[in-house]
Amino acid sequence: MGNPVQHTIIQADPKWQAFFHYSADLFCIIEPDGRIGQLNPAWCKVLGWTPEKVRSRHWIELVHPEDVTATLTALATKAVPVSFRNRYRHDQGNYHWLEWTLNYDEAGYGYAVAREITDSLPRDCELDRFFNMSVNLMAIAGSDGYFKRVNPAFERVLGYPLTELLTQPFLEFVHPDDRVATLTEIEKLATGTTSIQFENRYRCQDGSYRWLAWNSASFPAKGLIYAVGCDITKQKQTQAILQETQERYELVAEGSNDGLWDWNLLTDQVYYSPRWSQTLGYHVDEISDRFTEWLNRIHPGDRERVLATFQDYIDGLTPSLELEHRLLDKEGNYRWILSRGASLRDANGKPYRIVGSNRDISDRKRTLSTLRLTQERLRYLLSQSPAVLYSRQVSGNYGVTFMSDNTATVVGYSAQDFITNPPFWVNHIHPEDVPRVCANLPKVFDTGHHVYEYRFLHQDGTYRWMHDELKLIYDEAGNPLEMVGFWTDITENKHAELILKQQTKALQDAHQRLGFHVENSPLAVVEWDNQFRVQRWSKQAEEIFGWTTSEVFGKRSGDWQFIYPDDIEIVRQEMSQLLDGSTSSVVYQNRNLTKDGRVVICQWYESVLLDESGKMVSILSLVQDITEAKQTETALRHNAEMLRLLLEYTPAAIAMFDKQMNYQLVSRRWLEDYNLENQDIIGKNHYELFPEIPDTWKQIHQRCLQGASEQCDEDLFIRADGEKQWISWEIRPWIGNSGDISGIIMNTEVVTERKQAKEKLKELNQELWQSNRDLEQFAYVASHDLQEPLRAVNSYAQLLSRKYQNQLDAKADKYLHYIMDGATRMQQLINDLLEFSRVGTRGKPLQPTDSETIIRQAMENLNVAIAESQAIVTYDALPTVIADQTQLTQLFQNLIGNAIKFRRETPPNVHISAQNQGNEWTFVVQDNGIGMESEYLDRIFTIFQRLHSRRDYPGTGIGLAICKKIVERHGGRIWVNSELGIGTTFYFTIPV
Numbered sequence: 001m002g003n004p005v006q007h008t009i010i011q012a013d014p015k016w017q018a019f020f021h022y023s024a025d026l027f028c029i030i031e032p033d034g035r036i037g038q039l040n041p042a043w044c045k046v047l048g049w050t051p052e053k054v055r056s057r058h059w060i061e062l063v064h065p066e067d068v069t070a071t072l073t074a075l076a077t078k079a080v081p082v083s084f085r086n087r088y089r090h091d092q093g094n095y096h097w098l099e100w101t102l103n104y105d106e107a108g109y110g111y112a113v114a115r116e117i118t119d120s121l122p123r124d125c126e127l128d129r130f131f132n133m134s135v136n137l138m139a140i141a142g143s144d145g146y147f148k149r150v151n152p153a154f155e156r157v158l159g160y161p162l163t164e165l166l167t168q169p170f171l172e173f174v175h176p177d178d179r180v181a182t183l184t185e186i187e188k189l190a191t192g193t194t195s196i197q198f199e200n201r202y203r204c205q206d207g208s209y210r211w212l213a214w215n216s217a218s219f220p221a222k223g224l225i226y227a228v229g230c231d232i233t234k235q236k237q238t239q240a241i242l243q244e245t246q247e248r249y250e251l252v253a254e255g256s257n258d259g260l261w262d263w264n265l266l267t268d269q270v271y272y273s274p275r276w277s278q279t280l281g282y283h284v285d286e287i288s289d290r291f292t293e294w295l296n297r298i299h300p301g302d303r304e305r306v307l308a309t310f311q312d313y314i315d316g317l318t319p320s321l322e323l324e325h326r327l328l329d330k331e332g333n334y335r336w337i338l339s340r341g342a343s344l345r346d347a348n349g350k351p352y353r354i355v356g357s358n359r360d361i362s363d364r365k366r367t368l369s370t371l372r373l374t375q376e377r378l379r380y381l382l383s384q385s386p387a388v389l390y391s392r393q394v395s396g397n398y399g400v401t402f403m404s405d406n407t408a409t410v411v412g413y414s415a416q417d418f419i420t421n422p423p424f425w426v427n428h429i430h431p432e433d434v435p436r437v438c439a440n441l442p443k444v445f446d447t448g449h450h451v452y453e454y455r456f457l458h459q460d461g462t463y464r465w466m467h468d469e470l471k472l473i474y475d476e477a478g479n480p481l482e483m484v485g486f487w488t489d490i491t492e493n494k495h496a497e498l499i500l501k502q503q504t505k506a507l508q509d510a511h512q513r514l515g516f517h518v519e520n521s522p523l524a525v526v527e528w529d530n531q532f533r534v535q536r537w538s539k540q541a542e543e544i545f546g547w548t549t550s551e552v553f554g555k556r557s558g559d560w561q562f563i564y565p566d567d568i569e570i571v572r573q574e575m576s577q578l579l580d581g582s583t584s585s586v587v588y589q590n591r592n593l594t595k596d597g598r599v600v601i602c603q604w605y606e607s608v609l610l611d612e613s614g615k616m617v618s619i620l621s622l623v624q625d626i627t628e629a630k631q632t633e634t635a636l637r638h639n640a641e642m643l644r645l646l647l648e649y650t651p652a653a654i655a656m657f658d659k660q661m662n663y664q665l666v667s668r669r670w671l672e673d674y675n676l677e678n679q680d681i682i683g684k685n686h687y688e689l690f691p692e693i694p695d696t697w698k699q700i701h702q703r704c705l706q707g708a709s710e711q712c713d714e715d716l717f718i719r720a721d722g723e724k725q726w727i728s729w730e731i732r733p734w735i736g737n738s739g740d741i742s743g744i745i746m747n748t749e750v751v752t753e754r755k756q757a758k759e760k761l762k763e764l765n766q767e768l769w770q771s772n773r774d775l776e777q778f779a780y781v782a783s784h785d786l787q788e789p790l791r792a793v794n795s796y797a798q799l800l801s802r803k804y805q806n807q808l809d810a811k812a813d814k815y816l817h818y819i820m821d822g823a824t825r826m827q828q829l830i831n832d833l834l835e836f837s838r839v840g841t842r843g844k845p846l847q848p849t850d851s852e853t854i855i856r857q858a859m860e861n862l863n864v865a866i867a868e869s870q871a872i873v874t875y876d877a878l879p880t881v882i883a884d885q886t887q888l889t890q891l892f893q894n895l896i897g898n899a900i901k902f903r904r905e906t907p908p909n910v911h912i913s914a915q916n917q918g919n920e921w922t923f924v925v926q927d928n929g930i931g932m933e934s935e936y937l938d939r940i941f942t943i944f945q946r947l948h949s950r951r952d953y954p955g956t957g958i959g960l961a962i963c964k965k966i967v968e969r970h971g972g973r974i975w976v977n978s979e980l981g982i983g984t985t986f987y988f989t990i991p992v
Contacts, residue, residue: 025113026098032108034058046116048091059112062089069162074149075102076163085117085128133473133481137212137229145169148224152476157231159205175201175209189218189225199232211236235346258357261341263291265314265352270294279337279360281330299326299334300550313343314351321356324365336365388487390418394472394480397422398441401482410489412459430455430463444483448472453490465494523605524623530616532556544602544625546595564591564599578608578619589626601627651749656734658743659705661686673750704731704744714755726755793819844884846970851878851923854885855912858893862900869900875912879921881990887966892925894959895986899927902984920972920989928983937976963988 020027020040026047029037036054044050047062054062063071064087074084081103087095098114105111131138131151138151150165158165158173165173174182178200185198195217201209216227259276263269270291274284280297287293298306302325313321321341326334341356388411389404399422403415411428418424429437433454444450449471455463470485524544527536533556537549545562557563563571567590574588585607592602605622646667647654653670657663663681671677676689687693700710711730718724729748736742797819808816855875859866866873873896881888892912899910909928914921932940941964967974967988974988 028112030110141225143223258359263354297328335362392483428457465491526621528619601630653748726752849883871908873910895925902929926985931980932978
């Protein structure tokens with residue numbers, strides 16, 4: 001019956017009564033118990049209900065069952081007034097969309113105003129469906145700190161019923177530690193910030209907390225905040241695990257031979273291992289933690305491909321990340337790098353971290369030729385056509401439940417043909433495409449989204465290519481609800497695609513051929529625009545001048561030091577001919593500067609490119625590096641001059657003949673030796689100038705013209721005047737440019753004086769040999785004859801000493817001692833002198849001799865001295881050498897004996913070693929004896945030279961002279977280093 005008070009007001013106020021009855025909006029008074037009270041005529045007109053039919057019914061009964069929960073949730077907010085939308089049942093059973101504004105008075109009566117929004121529903125409905133079906137948390141919050149509306153994802157993620165979320169301040173659900181930061185972020189919206197992003201923890205119904213990442217924006221006009229939240233709990237847990245393993249990961253990175261990297265896509269920070277930096281020649285402190293450290297070092301020719309590869313991997317288009325590219329090292333060189341990587345992805349499949357390795361593969365890449373292929377990717381526009389929207393069942397035969405009205409425009413059939421006949425769609429697909437389409441359709445349940453193309457039979461009997469894309473919609477429980485999708489006719493695109501592929505292939509082939517010829521041409525290609533700015537800079541230009549394309553593109557030649565300063569005027573004069581139109585091309589040479597400061601000589605072929613109107617568009621330059629040719633030309637001139645000087649001043653007589661024995665070149669000495677001065681003999685025949693040449697010489701010439709080389713050190717030559725001369729000669733063929741023998745070169749030298757000197761030397765050697773024989777015989781006889789009287793003197797002196805012992809005075813005993821000592825020393829001196837003379841005359845043939853065996857024999861000979869002095873003699877592994885075994889033993893025995901004799905108070909320590917110097921062995925005998933001053937080092941190898949008195953160190957002073965003579969007999973050298981009080985080291989060599 002309605003509120004009597006309100007009813008009275010309506011009856012009493014004519015204005016209100018007119019507004020109530022004639023308004024286009026639907027007015028309704030709701031009883032405190034929820035039953036419908038009074039209705040206005042608009043209500044009956046829109047929904048078809050008469051007041052009698054609905055006055056006793058609860059107003060919620062007429063709400064669409066699917067909208068009851070949302071309606072009650074809106075009422076539970078207790079907002080005044082409350083606004084909401086729902087579907088309301090018509091008297092005929094269908095539903096109309098209404099937008100409500102409802103207010104309650106103190107008595108509990110509700111006053112509702114509704115507006116039909118059925119016509120504007122598709123857009124709003126889709127938004128509501130998106131809002132309700134989103135996997136992310138979506139909410140609308142008011143400035144009072146309460147949620148005004150939340151989507152079902154809140155209940156799925158946090159576990160709270162929607163009514164509980166709407167009736168408590170949303171800050172109550174935030175973790176206490178995150179509330180201040182959350183309020184700080186929200187306050188930014190109040191100060192003019194349009195949107196914010198932040199993270200916090202929300203309490204679940206079970207008491208646990210989940211991490212949420214929020215994106216929020218404000219609507220100041222309505223005092224509302226729109227927020228979208230994403231559950232990042234798993235990502236946070238993964239980050240915690242990664243943090244725990246970071247130290248172990250860094251140890252692996254340090255020990256790896258590959259350079260490791262770890263890219264955090266959320267912060268754009270990259271960890272580069274020390275090996276990564278070392279590969280490029282950097283210390284780890286020289287590399288920052290940004291991806292640009294990598295990106296900026298990528299070769300310009302590789303950068304686009306690398307970025308595309310990374311992007312494809314990040315977008316999930318490729319299952320793995322592996323690519324090869326060039327990186328710039330610290331020295332300015334590019335190194336080929338093999339990069340591999342793997343990603344960590346969040347619950348939505350979006351990567352947030354990529355970890356990988358870099359391996360230097362420059363050595364392998366250097367064996368391959370590198371070509372930069374430039375390829376222009378052509379894109380074509382698909383003609384837009386109306387899309388057919390549809391929805392399908394998720395079970396059974398996937399029957400169509402909805403289809404837009406433009407179906408007839410696209411395929412010629414009505415929407416009802418599809419809706420009322422479930423097999424209609426499959427029956428009209430091309431038979432060849434049916435198996436594929438039916439097999440792939442269920443894949444939408446795996447991915448939630450599917451795209452495929454097939455041919456569909458149009459009503460006119462032709463098959464049309466269709467692009468079909470559908471998406472799976474889920475209910476609040478996560479169960480598949482329906483499939484929605486759209487068609488587009490891509491028949492024309494398919495035909496265009498086929499033609500475009502053919503044209504693209506032809507264009508790519510032509511472009512590839514052009515690029516191949518440009519990049520592999522021996523000439524560099526440089527193109528300048530009409531402002532003289534670089535537009536093309538080929539690979540050969542990079543190789544000649546050192547600058548890369550990225551370094552010079554868009555620059556004028558004067559913008560960097562490119563032309564040698566002294567040649568700028570030459571270039572300006574040549575280019576002026578092109579600019580004033582007097583010629584269309586010029587060719588000139590000038591010097592250019594390279595990036596590293598070198599000077600190169602280039603030949604430039606310049607051509608003007610004109611447009612259809614005859615206006616200059618650009619200048620095309622073909623550049624040839626002729627530096628080497630210029631250097632060769634200079635070298636040839638230099639060599640020709642050197643050859644002229646050689647032929648002019650060489651002491652040898654040289655002549656060059658062709659195959660017919662005509663003179664090609666001659667030295668001045670040749671002209672002098674053969675009395676040809678003041679004659680022009682070039683081109684004349686040798687046999688005509690010297691008709692007396694015997695046939696034996698002509699035969700030699702012919703053999704050499706056939707490829708032989710002959711020579712003679714001494715040959716008797718009788719000149720035309722009868723003079724006899726001894727000459728040495730050599731004849732060799734010379735090879736011409738064709739690679740064949742083109743003649744002979746004859747080199748002769750008059751050696752008459754050398755021949756005579758050789759004969760004289762032979763006579764002197766014979767005389768010397770005889771003299772040495774006589775000297776050896778004399779030394780033997782002298783030593784033998786001198787030994788007899790010395791032995792007699794020594795023997796009788798010893799008899800006198802023994803017989804008259806203690807009978808003579810002290811002076812007589814002293815004189816007898818002098819006699820015996822002098823005779824003994826004289827005998828030793830004679831023996832040493834005899835041994836010295838026999839080194840060169842009585843030596844045995846040289847043969848392979850084991851040095852270690854020789855050392856052991858020498859030590860055996862010195863056994864008593866070694867034992868008495870407690871000497872330590874050691875040696876390394878020693879070689880087998882070509883030597884006289886007896887003399888080598890004597891050499892080591894003398895050197896070791898000297899080390900024992902000239903010792904300090906401590907026991908002698910002698911060490912022997914040897915080093916291979918390539919063509920000889922160097923032996924080292926080192927001791928710790930008394931040593932000697934450096935001023936005496938040159939004297940000790942002289943015969944009878946002594947540095948100490950006989951009283952201190954007995955001996956004749958001939959031992960080291962014998963050592964020197966033995967070493968020289970073996971073709972070696974001997975020298976000594978010594979430091980007084982430290983020790984002495986003897987060195988001697990024996991040829992290998």
